[in-house]
Amino acid sequence: RVIIRQEPEAASKYIAEYVVDRIKSFAPRPGQPFVLGLPTGSSPVLVYRHLVRKHKAGEISFKNVVTFNMDEYVGLPPSHPSSYHSFMWEHLFSHVDISPSNVNLLNGMAEDLEEECERYEAKIREYGGIELFLGGIGPDGHIAFNEPGSSLQSRTRVKTLAYDTVLANKRFFGDDVSQVPNMALTVGVQTVMDAREVVIIIIGAHKALALQKCIEEGTNHMWTLSSLQLHPHPLIVVDEDATLELKVKTVKYFKSIETVAKSCGMGQKMPK
Numbered sequence: 001r002v003i004i005r006q007e008p009e010a011a012s013k014y015i016a017e018y019v020v021d022r023i024k025s026f027a028p029r030p031g032q033p034f035v036l037g038l039p040t041g042s043s044p045v046l047v048y049r050h051l052v053r054k055h056k057a058g059e060i061s062f063k064n065v066v067t068f069n070m071d072e073y074v075g076l077p078p079s080h081p082s083s084y085h086s087f088m089w090e091h092l093f094s095h096v097d098i099s100p101s102n103v104n105l106l107n108g109m110a111e112d113l114e115e116e117c118e119r120y121e122a123k124i125r126e127y128g129g130i131e132l133f134l135g136g137i138g139p140d141g142h143i144a145f146n147e148p149g150s151s152l153q154s155r156t157r158v159k160t161l162a163y164d165t166v167l168a169n170k171r172f173f174g175d176d177v178s179q180v181p182n183m184a185l186t187v188g189v190q191t192v193m194d195a196r197e198v199v200i201i202i203i204g205a206h207k208a209l210a211l212q213k214c215i216e217e218g219t220n221h222m223w224t225l226s227s228l229q230l231h232p233h234p235l236i237v238v239d240e241d242a243t244l245e246l247k248v249k250t251v252k253y254f255k256s257i258e259t260v261a262k263s264c265g266m267g268q269k270m271p272k
């Protein structure tokens with residue numbers, strides 16, 4: 001499914017409502033938490049803002065939610081302002097009632113990085129897998145840090161960043177390319193694909209080619225998000241700008257799914 005909204009704000013609100021709805025209907029409790037995969041980047045910032053707002057309005061509790069973040073830079077201490085640890089606490093965790101012991105992030109400072117990746121995968125398995133993986137994409141179609149050419153069966157591992165990604169992320173490092181780490185720890189494509197549901201946010205014209213490659217063309221390791229074509233429950237939520245490279249026919253089709261579902265009174269439970 002692809003949900004199209006005119007503005008990033010409405011797309012983000014849709015996702016926040018969707019996530020809240022999923023957590024509530026799961027009815028998590030101690031011993032049976034809702035396991036949520038989370039991304040960083042500018043795209044999910046508004047989603048987090050909505051989630052925080054909903055938490056403050058008493059609509060959602062994160063007490064029985066366990067989170068696993070997608071990735072982290074190698075060599076940045078958690079306290080570094082550009083680390084994904086800092087990002088997550090700044091935008092979400094500090095503002096909701098999540099228990100710090102339920103927050104999982106890869107440690108890019110681990111002495112043995114491979115062991116750290118294995119530990120992460122094992123911990124996800126211990127929780128019985130991820131219920132819903134929320135993600136964004138890079139302009140080159142990467143999911144987490146699974147750069148073009150990544151195995152579609154990859155698992156959590158050390159990854160060298162593509163030059164495009166280093167350039168795209170220099171804005172978080174004072175626009176200084178030399179400050180961007182060139183390696184990261186990332187969940188694999190298969191780690192994301194193992195989640196029972198995957199929800200992706202794509203915002204902006206600079207992501208339009210990636211969206212087109214990922215949904216209108218074949219499954220291809222050069223556009224790793226295209227692996228979602230093989231997932232049973234994928235949902236991609238985009239703004240109009242991100243649809244610029246899609247065929248009119250594709251856009252109309254996905255819009256019609258939502259219209260038909262509404263007219264049948266199915267709300268979010270739309271036909272696949």
Ligand SMILES: N[C@@H]1[C@@H](O)[C@H](O)[C@@H](COP(=O)(O)O)O[C@@H]1O
Nearest residue numbers: 039041042043136137138144145
């Ligand atoms: N590893 C992250 C990805 O998980 C994220 O999807 C991407 C897009 O970020 P933005 O939303 O800022 O474009 O940035 C990084 O590369």
